[in-house]
Amino acid sequence: MSDYAVTNPATGERVSDYPTATDAEIAAAINRSHAAFPEWRATSPADRAAGLRRVAELHRERRDELARIIVREMGKPLEAAVGEVDFAAEITEYYADHIDEITGDEPLAIQGEGTAVVRRAPLGVLFGIMPWNFPYYQVARFAAPNLAVGNTIVLKHAPQCPESAAAIAAMYRDAGLPEGAYENVYATNEQAADIVADPRVQGVSVTGSERAGAAVAEVAGRNLKKVALELGGSDPFIVLSADDLDAVVAAAVDARLDNNGQACNGAKRFIVVDDLYDAFLEKFAAAMEAAKVGDPLADDTVLGPLSSLAAAERLQAQIDRAVEQGATVVVGGTRDGAYVPGTVLTGVTPEMDAYREEFFGPVGAVYRVADEAEAVRLANDTPFGLGSYVFTTDAEQAQRVADQIEAGMVFINAVLADEAALPFGGVKRSGTSRELGLLAADEFVNKKVIRVGA
Incomplete structure (x- = not known):
């Protein structure tokens, strides 16, 4: 065969x-x-x-x-x-x-x-x-x-x-x-x-x-x-400030669920400053949970199956291992055949495999940080360096953070903004x-x- x-x-x-x-x-x-x-x-x-x-x-x-x-x-x-x-x-x-x-x-x-x-x-x-x-x-x-x-x-x-x-x-x-x-x-x-x-x-x-x-x-x-x-990539999605948190959350969901979560440059680590963390997590988890899983030919389907049963099994094993090592599943986390629902993890720490792995499917890990400096450190603490996303209302901060991120691409207040004219690629193991x-x-x-x- x-x-x-x-x-x-x-x-x-x-x-x-x-x-x-x-x-x-x-x-x-x-x-x-x-x-x-x-x-x-x-x-x-x-x-x-x-x-x-x-x-x-x-x-x-x-x-x-x-x-x-x-x-x-x-x-x-x-x-x-x-x-x-x-x-x-x-x-x-x-x-x-x-x-x-x-x-x-x-x-x-x-x-x-x-x-x-x-x-x-x-x-x-x-x-x-x-x-x-x-x-x-x-x-x-x-x-x-x-x-x-x-x-x-x-x-x-x-x-x-x-x-x-x-x-x-x-x-x-x-x-x-x-x-x-x-x-x-x-x-x-x-x-x-x-x-x-x-x-x-x-x-x-x-x-x-x-x-x-x-x-x-x-x-x-x-x-x-x-x-x-x-x-591969494990792109950070950094939230430093927001006039419209709902719009930021919608962008985060789009960036994570694109292509059933199977995009190298999909946002995978959501790094949120302390004063926005609780509200962001609540809204993000609700939106991820609400993403309809179903027939990829149906008009209202957001998430079809992963590319194969084996891919879904690998992703489930990663989720299970993260939980065994101390992470928390906020929503989702359990596959049905090749279908994996929108899943949100918290409590991922540097001692866990999940901290440095790429989740190639609709799984997002949310991290709380105190300030811009900690956000940049966490964003760069990865073997990957493909893309990244920065959301802030401060234009000077956006440029300052973009300069410090170790990645081939930085998108500021935008997701799914790839174009034929924009060079695509990364650094480190990306x-x-x-x-x-x-x-x-x-x-x-x-x-x-x-x-x-x-």
């Missing part, structure tokens, strides 16, 4: 199986991608942009079909699934629209006579290893900028996302990109390691767990390959690179200096 299968987490039904690639099929995919590189590199930026723009159009034309695929694959509520398809289209279109900026020469000021520029040249075949939590968005933010600069792509999607993987590959094919420009492979982990090591592959991008990132980086390092890592924005196109290029004398 293949590892690549669609198993609907809402019902437990194994819907379809996709055959794992043979070694010969993997070799053929790399051959096609390597052979396509000279042609794709030589394609004018305008024509590459036209191809990407057509891919974006196909996302929109097929949005309902694409959305229902990922509802089946990983339980995302339908409205959110449609939103993800639209965002993937926006990202792809963004790189088509900005292709001149990311491929044009960058003039340099020099002391001597003549001129100098930095010219960005593609590297060749890139290998992407993608996760299940955002099947279209994650692929778009890796593939679109790298295809724009002239690289070609071999992509291994998560084993539970074979149908969306095939749908993405079909869009790139139907958009008229040359054969081999985008290759989908249903590879095993062992085959993935061989792909990383293949001398024709010039770089690898991984979005996933720390374990996956470390394993791939080890192979890439042995083979002197550039590796981009987008890993990763080593940036995706989205113009910075994404600099990850896998040769920044070649061309110096012309007088």
Whole structure:
């Protein structure tokens, strides 16, 4: 039985199986991608942009079909699934629209006579290893900028996302990109390691767990390959002051429950100053408890199932361990199959596993702090450093706190504010690179200096 299968987490039904690639099929995919590189590199930026723009159009034309695929694959509520398809289209279109900026020469000021520029040249075949939590968005933010600069792509999607993987590959094919420009492979982990090591592959991008990132980086390092890592997060949501606490709580719930709580940059630790703590906890717990759990195809569902029964079991084990070690469950805390209700923990201390773990599901831990300084210390006391959220009515305080937070992203008085133009990435154990924005196109290029004398 293949590892690549669609198993609907809402019902437990194994819907379809996709055959794992043979070694010969993997070799053929790399051959096609390597052979396509000279042609794709030589394609004018305008024509590459036209191809990407057509891919974006196909996302929109097929949005309902694409959305229902990922509802089946990983339980995302339908409205959110449609939103993800639209965002993937926006990202792809963004790189088509900005292709001149990311491929044009960058003039340099020099002391001597003549001129100098930095010219960005593609590297060749890139290998992407993608996760299940955002099947279209994650692929778009890796593939679109790298295809724009002239690289070609071999992509291994998560084993539970074979149908969306095939749908993405079909869009790139139907958009008229040359054969081999985008290759989908249903590879095993062992085959993935061989792909990383293949001398024709010039770089690898991984979005996933720390374990996956470390394993791939080890192979890439042995083979002197550039590796981009987008890993986990335990993002702080800091509440320092509020004119409208209800609005802050609503933002906190949105930031925690997005994607059924399975977002790397979802708010996971809620750090609240003493004078707001009791009111915030009461309102936050009530709102988390009220979030409707149900059929991901239903219009009023807020929380569908987690991505799999195994994911729900892992999350339940984390909750149970936190309670055994002294934490308190305020609301929720008990799964029903793959469904986990909105859950709030308090009393988490540095001695507990939960203090440093990432809860990948609808679980939020609320902490009381005395002041701004303690809030910053607690926010930074984590092995992760992906995103963060600061809510305050004091603009100077907001900037002061933002400067001190050890994270790749800080959102002030805003949640779910990601855009195609905003670079995404973290520090510490959250990763080593940036995706989205113009910075994404600099990850896998040769920044070649061309110096012309007088």
